[in-house]
Ligand code: HEM
C-alpha cells in the first residue's frame with residue numbers, strides 16, 4: 033500500500049509529507065533549545081556572579097565559519113541533485129560532512145582544554161583561574177593548591193589566538209593557596225559553576241545534534257545514495273529534509289556562539 | 296500527479312492490498328499498520344492503567360488503616376520489595392511516596408495520554424480522514440516502541456536498590472536532584488534517574504507521534520475533506536498533537552538538566568547553601584528550583600489538556616451519533632478546542648502561586664487561567680445544548696459520554712478557586728487539588744475512554760460489546776468515582792495535605808473528616824470490582840460477541856464507518872471522497888436520518904414526490 037504525497041507535493045499545501053514532518057520536528061527542536069536558552073536567561077538573571085571570557089573566542093569564531101560554510105555546501109549538494117548531477121552532489125555533500133567533522137574536532141579540543149583549566153573560589157568570593165602547578169593527584173591530597181594564574185589579558189582575542197598555536201609565554205608566577213581559604217575548587221567541568229553547566233549542556237546537546245546530522249548525511253552520501261538510480265526525486269527530497277535539519281543545527285550554533293562566548 | 300497515479304493503481308490492485316504474507320512478528324509486534332499500533336498503544340496503556348490503579352488501591356488501604364499491615368498484598372509486597380520497604384506488610388512512608396509518584400507518572404504519561412491520544416488517535420484518525428495509513432508508518436512503529444521501553448524502564452525501577460522514584464509525578468527539585476543518593480547509590484540504577492530516563496523515552500516517542508499525527512491530518516485528508524468538515528475527534532487530536540509537540544521539549548531539556556545535576560554534580564536546580572542531612576551540600580549552587588517548576592509546568596499544564604482534549608473529541612462524536620442531530624454548533628466546538636489549546640500554553644504558573652512570583656506575574660496568570668474557562672464552558676455548552684430536543688439513544692457508549700459531562704463540569708468549576716491566588720493559597724497542596732484534578736483525569740477522562748472503547752469496538756473487531764455487561768460496568772463505575780473524589784474536596788477544605796502518609800491522622804483540624812478516608816477507600820475497592828464486568832466483556836466480546844452485520848452499525852456519518860469491518864491493510868476498498876459536513880443527522884427531506892460524509896447526494900435520493908409515486 034502506498035502513502036500519498038511521499039514524493040510529490042500535495043497540491044493544496046504544496047508540500048510533500050516529509051517536509052511537513054521536518055518543519056514540525058524543527059518546531060519541537062526550537063522548543064527544546066528554547067527550554068535551555070530560557071534556563072540560561074533565568075539562571076543568569078538570578079546569578080550574583082557570571083564569568084566572562086573563559087572560552088576561546090577565535091576557536092568559536094572559526095567553528096562558526098565552518099558551520100556556515102557547511103550550510104552553503106549543503107544547499108549546493110541538494111541543488112546538484114535537483115539538477116541531476118550526481119557526482120557534484122557527492123562532492124558537495126562530502127565537503128559538508130568534512131565541515132561537520134571538523135567542527136566536532138575543534139569542539140573536542142575546546143572541551144579538553146577546559147578540563148585542564150582550573151578555577152578556585154576563595155572564601156572571600158574572589159575567583160582565581162589558571163593551570164595547576166602540580167598534578168591533579170597531588171592537588172587532591174595536599175593542603176595547598178599551587179596554581180599558575182591566567183594573565184590579565186587572557187580574554188583578549190589576540191592572546192587567545194596565539195595560545196591555540198603555542199603555550200603562552202609570560203612569567204611563570206605560581207600562587208600557593210591554603211585549602212582552608214578555599215570555598216570551592218575544581219577544573220572547568222560542568223559542576224564548577226552554573227555558567228559551565230549551561231555551557232557544557234547546551235554545546236553538548238548541540239554536538240549530539242551535529243553527530244546525528246552527520247550520521248544521516250553520511251548515510252545519504254553512502255548507502256542511501258543508491259536511491260538515485262530508482263527515484264532521484266525521492267533522494268532529493270530526503271536530502272532536502274536532512275538539509276533543513278542541518279541548517280537548523282547551524283542556526284542554533286549562531287545563537288549559542290554569542291550567548292556563551294561573547295556576552 | 297504521481298500520487299494520483301498511485302491512487303488509481305491502488306484501486307486497480309483490487310480489494311486486498313499487500314497479498315504477500317506478512318510474518319507474525321511484522322503483523323503483531325513490529326507492525327507499521329496504524330490500526331495495529333493503535334491496539335498496541337491501547338492494550339499497553341490499559342495494562343499500565345490497571346497497574347497504576349492497583350498501586351492506588353494499596354495506598355488507599357494504608358490511608359484508611361495507618362500503621363496496619365495490608366491484608367493479602369502486604370506480605371507479597373514484603374517478599375517482592377524487601378522488608379525495608381514493607382516490614383510486616385506495612386507500607387513505609389518511603390514506599391508510600393514511591394507508589395504515589397509512580398501512580399501519578401504512570402497514569403498521566405503512560406496510561407491515559409497514550410490511550411486517549413495515541414491509542415484512539417492511531418486507530419481512528421487515518422480512518423476518519425480517509426487515509427490509507429499514517430504519513431510515516433515506520434516512524435509510527437518507532438514511537439510506540441520508544442513509549443514501550445519507557446514503560447519498561449519505569450516498571451523495572453521498582454526493583455533497583457531504594458525502589459522507584461519518590462518525588463511525585465512532578466519530580467520537584469531540589470528533592471529530586473538528591474533523591475535516592477544514599478549509601479549504595481548507583482548513578483544510573485536508582486529510582487529517580489530511571490524516572491528521568493524513562494520519561495526521556497516517553498517524551499521522544501510522543502514527539503515523533505505528534506509529528507506523525509499532524510502531518511497525517513494536514514497531508515492525507517481525502518478529497519473534499521476541508522478543514523471545516525473534519526470530525527471533531529480529528530480536531531481534538533490535532534490540537535493535542537500541537538500541545539505535545541511544543542510543550543514536551545522544554546520538559547525534555549529540564550530532564551536533561553536534572554540528569555546533569557544527578558550524574559555530573561551540576562546545580563541547575565539547586566541553590567547555594569543547600570543543607571542535606573545536616574551537612575552543606577558539596578555543590579557549586581547558583582541554580583534555582585523555581586526554574587524546574589517553570590519548565591515542568593510549561594509542559595505539565597498543557598499535558599492535562601492533552602489528556603482532556605481527546606475526550607472532548609470522543610464525547611462529541613458519540614453525542615452527535617446518538618442524539619441523531621448535528622452538534623449544536625460545530626464551529627463553536629472547534630474554535631473552543633483551538634482556544635483552549637492556545638491558552639493552555641500560557642497559564643502554567645498557576646501551579647506556582649505559592650512560590651512568591653510577584654504581583655505582576657501572578658496577575659497575568661490569574662487572568663489567563665480565568666479566561667481559559669470560557670472556551671471550556673462554551674464547549675460544555677455545545678454538548679449540553681446538543682441534547683436539547685434530541686431523542687437520545689441510551690446505548691452504553693452514550694451513557695459513558697453523558698456521564699462525562701457533569702464530571703467535566705465539576706472538574707472545571709473546582710479549578711476556578713485554584714486559579715485565583717487568594718483562594719489557592721489556602722487550597723494549594725491539599726486534597727482539594729487532588730479532588731479537582733482527579734475529576735478531570737479520572738472520572739471524566741476514564742469515562743470517555745470507556746465510551747470510546749465501546750463505540751469503536753465493533754469497527755475494530757467486527758463484534759459488539761455486550762450491552763448488559765456494559766451497563767453493570769457503567770453504573771457502579773460512575774457512582775464510585777464520585778465516592779472517591781468528592782470527599783477529597785471536603786477533606787481539602789479541612790486542610791488535609793495531599794501527601795500525608797497517615798491520611799491526616801496527626802492533624803487537629805482533620806479529625807472530623809477522617810472517616811471520609813474509609814468512604815474513599817471503600818469506593819476505590821468497589822471501583823476496582825466494578826471493572827471486572829468490563830474486563831470480562833472485553834475479552835468475551837472479542838471472541839464471542841454479537842457479530843456486526845453492517846459496516847456502519849451505529850448508522851454514523853464519519854468516514855471510519857465506510858471501511859470494511861474490521862478494516863484491512865490500507866483501510867478503504869475504494870478511494871473515498873467527502874461530500875458533506877461531518878454530522879448530517881436528521882436532515883429534513885431525506886429518507887434516511889443520517890447522511891454519511893462519503894455518500895454523494897444522488898445516492899441518498901431525496902424523498903422527492905416522484906420517488907414516492909409507484910410506477
Ligand atoms: C477551567 C479549567 C481549569 C482550571 C481553571 C484549573 C485550575 C487549576 C489550578 C489553578 C491548579 C493548581 C492548584 C494548586 O496546585 O494549588 C490546578 C491543578 C491541577 N489541574 Fe486544573 N484547572 C482546570 C482544568 C483542568 C483540566 C482539564 C485538567 C486535566 C485534565 C486539570 C488537571 C489538573 C491537575 C493534574 C492539577 C494538579 C497538578 C499537581 O499539583 O499535581 N485541570 N488546576
Ligand SMILES: [Cu+2]
Pocket residue numbers: 595596599642643645646
Ligand atoms: Cu494547570
